[in-house]
Amino acid sequence: MPLPKTEMPGRLQSHFAGRGIRMTQQRRAILSVMETATKHLDAAQLLRKAQKIDASVDRSTVYRTLRLLKRHGLIDELDLMHINGEGHYYERKMNRDHIHMACLRCGKIMEFVSDIFEKLKGQVEKDCRFRIVVSRLEIGGYCAACRGAEPAQRTA
Amino acid sequence: MPLPKTEMPGRLQSHFAGRGIRMTQQRRAILSVMETATKHLDAAQLLRKAQKIDASVDRSTVYRTLRLLKRHGLIDELDLMHINGEGHYYERKMNRDHIHMACLRCGKIMEFVSDIFEKLKGQVEKDCRFRIVVSRLEIGGYCAACRGAEPAQRTA
DNA sequence: ATCACGATTGCGACTACTTGCAACAATAGG
DNA sequence: CCTATTGTTGCAAGTAGTCGCAATCGTGAT
Numbered sequence: 001m002p003l004p005k006t007e008m009p010g011r012l013q014s015h016f017a018g019r020g021i022r023m024t025q026q027r028r029a030i031l032s033v034m035e036t037a038t039k040h041l042d043a044a045q046l047l048r049k050a051q052k053i054d055a056s057v058d059r060s061t062v063y064r065t066l067r068l069l070k071r072h073g074l075i076d077e078l079d080l081m082h083i084n085g086e087g088h089y090y091e092r093k094m095n096r097d098h099i100h101m102a103c104l105r106c107g108k109i110m111e112f113v114s115d116i117f118e119k120l121k122g123q124v125e126k127d128c129r130f131r132i133v134v135s136r137l138e139i140g141g142y143c144a145a146c147r148g149a150e151p152a153q154r155t156a
Numbered sequence: 157m158p159l160p161k162t163e164m165p166g167r168l169q170s171h172f173a174g175r176g177i178r179m180t181q182q183r184r185a186i187l188s189v190m191e192t193a194t195k196h197l198d199a200a201q202l203l204r205k206a207q208k209i210d211a212s213v214d215r216s217t218v219y220r221t222l223r224l225l226k227r228h229g230l231i232d233e234l235d236l237m238h239i240n241g242e243g244h245y246y247e248r249k250m251n252r253d254h255i256h257m258a259c260l261r262c263g264k265i266m267e268f269v270s271d272i273f274e275k276l277k278g279q280v281e282k283d284c285r286f287r288i289v290v291s292r293l294e295i296g297g298y299c300a301a302c303r304g305a306e307p308a309q310r311t312a
Numbered sequence: 313a314t315c316a317c318g319a320t321t322g323c324g325a326c327t328a329c330t331t332g333c334a335a336c337a338a339t340a341g342g
Numbered sequence: 343c344c345t346a347t348t349g350t351t352g353c354a355a356g357t358a359g360t361c362g363c364a365a366t367c368g369t370g371a372t
Contacts, residue, residue: 022319022368043358058322063359067238070296071260079235081290082223086329086358101286104227110286116279120272121295128268129300130257134237137293139277140226144285178338178349199328214352219329242328242359 011035012074012092021068029053030065040078040089040109066090073133081140083107093134097121101139105146167191168230168248177224185209186221196234196245196265222246229289237296239263249290253277257295261302 012031016023029050033041041049043062050057069075078089081102099117101110117137124130168187172179185206189197197205199218206213225231234245237258255273257266273293280286 020319020369024320024368026321056322059358060323060360061321064320070238077238082226082233088358099280101280101284103286104289110284112280112284114276114279116272116276120270120276120293123270123272124255124257124268124295128257128266129303130259130266130295130297131303132295132297133260134296135293136295137276137291139280139286139288139291141286141288141290147285147287176339176349180338180350182351212352215328216330216353217351220350244328 012069015072015074025054026050026057026061027065029057030062034069034075034090034092037092040080040091042087042089044087046090070134076134076136078136078138080109081138083140097135097137099137099139101141101143103143103146104140105142108143110143168225171228171230181210182206182213182217183221185213186218190225190231190246190248193248196236196247198243198245200243202246226290232290232292234292234294236265237294239296253291253293255293255295257297257299259299259302260296261298264299266299 012035013023013028016027030046032053033046033049043059043066046066047057047059047062050062066075066077070077074093075090076093076097078091078100079087080089080100081104083102083104084107096113097117099112099114101112102108103110121132121135125132168191169179169184172183186202188209189202189205199215199222202222203213203215203218206218222231222233226233230249231246232249232253234247234256235243236245236256237260239258239260240263252269253273255268255270257268258264259266277288277291281288
């Protein structure tokens with residue numbers, strides 16, 4: 001027996017109810033891709049995967065939905081220090097925020113969770129009376145394996 | 157008596173000597189704009205100002221120079237949480253890194269300096285054996301004046 | 313089940329940024 | 343000062359992301 005299409009809300013989908021945010025075919029497709037993704041996706045990949053579920057999904061709907069999710073603090077947007085061009089990557093927000101580190105030489109991406117980061121956010125909320133919805137800390141530099149060799153990258 | 161054009165190096169310009177990085181007309185123009193800027197500039201503004209000094213400066217040279225400066229840790233790139241579209245802003249790296257906070261409702265940008273941030277970077281360098289060149293912490297949320305009113309922004 | 317309202321969509325045109333390439337120019341060496 | 347080397351540039355075409363608008367579709371009330 002096929003499930004009605006409002007089933008399987010997932011965290012992202014259930015967040016929308018009761019805020020005047022409508023659940024459309026297209027959003028359902030996009031959200032379910034986000035919810036099942038296991039790695040950082042860029043907008044083009046997300047579009048392709050969503051179109052496999054609902055072929056009518058348009059590029060601009062993907063971008064609009066991403067903006068919506070960002071503003072509600074449900075996903076994080078990363079640019080990984082623009083190591084591979086200008087694109088952005090997206091990931092579902094997990095319980096614990098993590099820092100992203102990108103090696104400027106080998107391109108490796110590392111993640112790191114830190115209590116000090118949580119403490120820092122607490123300080124901002126308190127000292128600046130600022131209510132944090134999204135935060136992102138990205139670091140570029142040289143990983144343990146690439147230190148010493150340093151530049152080695154094209155200069156232009 | 158007019159100064160020879162290699163004069164007035166500024167911090168940015170002097171950094172380049174002896175690393176195989178050439179000091180061209182165009183770079184001189186771009187760097188001097190960066191060095192004298194007093195606020196966050198976007199790439200288009202930087203291009204316009206640089207062209208007033210050297211009309212031959214091309215858009216792509218501006219972007220290439222910005223990438224170069226980023227990779228050497230001499231400037232910071234901000235997107236201010238993409239509050240005003242997709243553009244990026246640039247600022248000369250100062251002694252002390254600062255956090256940028258963007259209000260999702262009124263668009264105000266605030267800056268904040270924190271010892272805890274310095275401590276966090278120290279932790280990353282030590283625990284991850286990662287040599288930091290650039291780091292950027294941007295926070296989106298609601299400023300003191302806009303808390304309570306919260307969403308109020310277009311949902312789409 | 314139907315309706316009305318307004319949120320959401322696809323489209324096409326637009327802005328932001330990047331890249332490959334042939335021409336050019338900054339530097340080191342003679 | 344001249345030359346060779348090689349980093350750098352402008353151009354034009356490409357990719358990433360945005361926006362205004364008319365048409366469409368969810369949703370809550372009937």
